[in-house]
Amino acid sequence: xxxxxxxxxxxxxxxxxxxxxxxxxxxxxxxxxxxxxxxxxxxxxxxxxxxxxxxxxxxxxxxxxxxxxxxxxxxxxxxxxxxxxxxxxxxxxxxxxxxxxxxxxxxxxxxxxxxxxxxxxxxxxxxxxxxxxxxxxxxxxxxxxxxxxxxxxxxxxxxxxxxxxxxxxxxxxxxxxxxxxxxx
Amino acid sequence: xxxxxxxxxxxxxxxxxxxxxxxxxxxxxxxxxxxxxxxxxxxxxxxxxxxxxxxxxxxxxxxxxxxxxxxxxxxxxxxxxxxxxxxxxxxxxxxxxxxxxxxxxxxxxxxxxxxxxxxxxxxxxxxxxxxxxxxxxxxxxxxxxxxxxxxxxxxxxxxxxxxxxxxxxxxxxxxxxxxxxxxx
DNA sequence: ACGACCTGGTATACAGCGTAAACCATTTTG
DNA sequence: CAAAATGGTTTACGCTGTATACCAGGTCGT
Numbered sequence: 001x002x003x004x005x006x007x008x009x010x011x012x013x014x015x016x017x018x019x020x021x022x023x024x025x026x027x028x029x030x031x032x033x034x035x036x037x038x039x040x041x042x043x044x045x046x047x048x049x050x051x052x053x054x055x056x057x058x059x060x061x062x063x064x065x066x067x068x069x070x071x072x073x074x075x076x077x078x079x080x081x082x083x084x085x086x087x088x089x090x091x092x093x094x095x096x097x098x099x100x101x102x103x104x105x106x107x108x109x110x111x112x113x114x115x116x117x118x119x120x121x122x123x124x125x126x127x128x129x130x131x132x133x134x135x136x137x138x139x140x141x142x143x144x145x146x147x148x149x150x151x152x153x154x155x156x157x158x159x160x161x162x163x164x165x166x167x168x169x170x171x172x173x174x175x176x177x178x179x180x181x182x183x184x
Numbered sequence: 185x186x187x188x189x190x191x192x193x194x195x196x197x198x199x200x201x202x203x204x205x206x207x208x209x210x211x212x213x214x215x216x217x218x219x220x221x222x223x224x225x226x227x228x229x230x231x232x233x234x235x236x237x238x239x240x241x242x243x244x245x246x247x248x249x250x251x252x253x254x255x256x257x258x259x260x261x262x263x264x265x266x267x268x269x270x271x272x273x274x275x276x277x278x279x280x281x282x283x284x285x286x287x288x289x290x291x292x293x294x295x296x297x298x299x300x301x302x303x304x305x306x307x308x309x310x311x312x313x314x315x316x317x318x319x320x321x322x323x324x325x326x327x328x329x330x331x332x333x334x335x336x337x338x339x340x341x342x343x344x345x346x347x348x349x350x351x352x353x354x355x356x357x358x359x360x361x362x363x364x365x366x367x368x
Numbered sequence: 369a370c371g372a373c374c375t376g377g378t379a380t381a382c383a384g385c386g387t388a389a390a391c392c393a394t395t396t397t398g
Numbered sequence: 399c400a401a402a403a404t405g406g407t408t409t410a411c412g413c414t415g416t417a418t419a420c421c422a423g424g425t426c427g428t
Contacts, residue, residue, distance in 0.1 A: 001414085001415065001416080002413095002414090002415095010376090010377070010378095011377070011378055011379080012415090012416090013377085013378070013379085013416075013417095014376065014377050014378075016415095016416070016417095017375075017376050017377075018376085021415075021416075022414095022415065022416090069257065072300075072303060072304075073253065073303055073307040074304065074307045074308060074309055075307065077309060080326070083326055083331055083334060084331070086331075086334050086337070087330075087331035087332070087333050087334040090333035090334060090336070090337050091332075091333040093333075094333055094336070100336060100340055101340070103333075103337070104337060104340050104341075104344075104351075105351065105354050105355070107337070108304075108347065108351060108355070109297075109354070109355040109358060111304075112297060112300035112301050112304055112355070113293075113296060113297060113300060115300055115303075115304070116256075116296035116297060116299055116300030116303075117296050119256060119257055119299075119300075119303070120256075120258065120292075120295075120296055120299070123257040123258045123259065124258060125258055125261060142264070142267055146271075147267055147268070147270075147271035148271070148275075149271050149274035149275040149277075149278050149287075150267060150270050150271040150274060152274070152278070152284060153270070153274050153287070153288060153291070156284055156285070156288050157288075160288075163292065167288075167289065167292060170289050170293070171289070171292070171293040171296070174293060174359065174362045174363075174366075175358065175359070175362075177362065178358045178359075178361065178362045179358070182358075185385085185386065185387080186384095186385085186386095194405090194406075194407095195406070195407055195408080196386090196387090197387075197388095197406085197407070197408085198405065198406050198407075200386095200387070200388090201404075201405050201406075202405085205386075205387075206385095206386065206387090
């Protein structure tokens with residue numbers, strides 16, 4: 001708070017004339033972030049709309065790493081932007097022909113997935129450059145023979161990088177295709 | 185720290201003779217939690233093994249809500265239990281006939297999903313009993329006509345409760361079935 | 369036009385946090 | 399038997415969010 005005050009050239013306490021407390025402030029910021037998400041209007045092509053919405057959501061979340069934690073963990077109650085966001089996605093599903101029940105399932109599955117990827121990406125503890133070095137010290141810690149599959153996995157990551165866009169879309173399409181099958 | 189010291193009948197600072205800092209302490213606790221997960225040994229029925237592993241993981245995470253945040257957000261580097269856990273799941277996939285690449289995808293998708301559900305469940309801000317009351321004040325805040333689909337969604341939740349076991353397994357099976365299709 | 373009130377700022381203070389530093393008794397060990 | 403490791407205490411520092419009191423300037427009702 002004092003730091004934010006400094007940004008405004010003001011004593012920290014002055015902020016409390018404008019927001020109730022730090023948490024309220026963060027809630028507002030979070031909702032502002034969420035308002036950046038671009039949601040296509042509900043229509044007939046639910047799949048591409050949902051896909052686009054999910055991708056946009058992830059992009060926004062990755063653009064504001066600090067907000068990830070708060071949004072994902074529901075630490076901030078839903079503000080107007082979040083409500084709009086939810087209604088948009090739910091609308092896409094309903095208009096796309098999903099039943100109320102299936103809409104419920106689809107919404108939560110995709111929601112959890114997007115947020116999960118966002119959080120995992122944001123909070124991955126190593127920088128891309130340190131990865132190689134990191135992996136090396138890593139592979140020393142445990143006898144490679146104890147965790148053969150893990151070694152293989154890490155080596156794969158060394159070749160292909162951290163969780164990237166491709167990985168996200170792989171899972172996303174997996175879900176969307178499954179949902180499509182269930183809708184019919 | 186001072187509180188934990190009190191539990192041991194000791195001054196807070198005494199703890200620093202046993203752990204490097206608070207973060208280290210939490211890492212240890214997190215790994216202990218993770219060691220509670222029961223993973224079936226890798227074999228031929230990858231699907232049921234993965235399923236069982238995911239369910240066990242979720243159960244453990246829900247049993248220790250405080251650990252959820254840390255585990256999910258990777259705030260704690262992987263300890264021995266986590267390594268074991270990862271290797272187990274990766275092994276299940278590889279032994280089950282998945283290629284290295286598909287194993288990578290499958291692992292991350294399921295991992296993200298399980299952790300996402302855990303975090304969402306744990307950090308859902310309202311108690312089960314207050315839900316109805318909560319929803320009511322909720323539905324007043326925004327004109328119901330502005331968010332018709334959201335209203336519908338909330339009403340569905342009022343009938344069926346918060347995210348429950350069924351919802352989790354729905355998404356899980358969705359993923360597992362898709363993975364099965366992709367494996368072949 | 370004048371007192372009341374609202375607005376947005378300051379100053380001070382408090383309790384809480386993690387933890388660094390110095391010190392001290394009691395084992396354990398070379 | 400001296401040296402050193404072990405596990406505790408005390409004190410203190412800088413950081414946090416924020417309650418409280420105070421105060422200047424502008425706005426408003428009469």
